[in-house]
Amino acid sequence: MLAADDDILARAEDWRKAGKGVAIATVTETWGSAPRPVGSHLVIDDEGHFLGSVSGGCVEGEVVTEAMDVIADGKARTFEFGVQDETAWRAGLSCGGRIRVYVEKVV
Amino acid sequence: MRLELLSILNAERAARRACVLVTDTENGEQRLVKGAEIAADPLAEQLDSALRAGKSATIEVAGRQVFLTVQVPPVRIVAIGAVHITQALAPMARLAGFDLTIIDPRTAFATPERFPHGSLIADWPQNVLPDFAPDRYTAIACFTHDPKIDDPALEAGLWAECFYVGALGSRKTHGKRVERLKEKGFLDSQIARIRAPIGLDIGAVSPQEIAVSVLGEIILALRKKPLRDYGGAA
Incomplete structure (x- = not known):
């Protein structure tokens, strides 16, 4: 897992150096049963390509969408996904856990 | 995250050196603390404990959420x-x-049939280890009973300050080993780091049980005892 996350951050660096807009999403907190541990990364480019994961695949779509705004205005944001949250229910974190994700732009 | 920080973080990781990225998730402020610089950091205690656990975590510093x-x-x-x-x-x-x-190095032992899954190298430790570059995040365990094969690896492990260096053998065998290492100029403090007889004392008898005791001892050394220094390979 660690080695894979390493590759992901290396790819974020490559993408940025190639002139792309890049955001890094990081799981900063988990509650209950969460599919990916704290510290897991998802990196996103300005065309919506992404690598890595912050969940088992259930909230990545939402995170990629939010990352587009972060890349556009450069402001880091924190998001929470979980069953208590209407949006998250839509995003479908069906395992019953809740996660907090920090999304920042590589500048 | 500034590209410069991301580049340093990736370079440290590629060089097998520990580091911690400290992010204030409220205002986005960020800094990278290299393993060797942790003792001098204002958050030394928290960074040290996060590094020892090997886990990223959110902590609170003066009422602010900080992610490590x-x-x-x-x-x-x-x-x-x-x-x-x-x-x-x-x-x-x-x-x-x-x-x-x-x-x-004994090709009769080191056969793919006997080791279908693991990474196996049929060569002398002194030929393999220089390129392998053991470091503080490496454990070395010796099982051959043959000083010609075990000793070069033990010596490499001590010089590299591997977090775990263990050697199979009775107390008598280990006594002779200690003598050989002293003749080579190793200090008592270095020699004392060798775990011998190898493995946790769980009364292991069979090879499989001994493997459990050694793996347990490696995990204990990794998780419970502070690694001596986070500077990484010198």
């Missing part, structure tokens, strides 16, 4: 000896998430 992205090199285990114990150790280490390399 912990980068720790993956732990590697080097086992000297393609013997019965390491045949059992290979699948156990893999299950526990460790990268295991087995080294034994």
Whole structure:
């Protein structure tokens, strides 16, 4: 897992150096049963390509969408996904856990 | 994150050196603390504990949420000896998430048939280890009973300050080993780091049980005892 996350951050660096807009999403907190541990990364480019994961695949779509705004205005944001949250229910974190994700732009 | 920070973080990781990225998730302020710089950091205690656990975490500093992205090199285990114990150790280490390399110059022992899963090198430790570059995130365990094969690996492990250096053998065998190392100029404090007889004292008898006791001892050394220094390979 660690080695894979390493590759992901290396790819974020490559993408940025190639002139792309890049955001890094990081799981900063988990509650209950969460599919990916704290510290897991998802990196996103300005065309919506992404690598890595912050969940088992259930909230990545939402995170990629939010990352587009972060890349556009450069402001880091924190998001929470979980069953208590209407949006998250839509995003479908069906395992019953809740996660907090920090999304920042590589500048 | 500034590209410059991301580049340093990736470079530290590629060089197998630990570091922690400290992010104030409220205002986005960020800094990277290299392993060797942690003792001098205002958050030394928290960074040290996060690094020892090898886990990223959110902490609170003066009422603010701060996220620690912990980068720790993956732990590697080097086992000297393609013997019965390491045949059992290979699948156990893999299950526990460790990268295991087995080294034994005796080609009758080091065969792919005996070790279908693990990374196996049929050569002398002194030929293999310089390129392998053991470091503080490496464990070295010796199982051949043969000083010609075990000693070069033990010596490399002590010089590299591996977090775990263990050697199979009775107290008598170990006594002779200690004498040889002293003749070579090793200090008592270095020699004392060798775990011998190897493995946790769980009364292990079979090769499989000994493999469990050694793996347990490696995990204990990794998780419970502070690694001596986070500077990484010199």
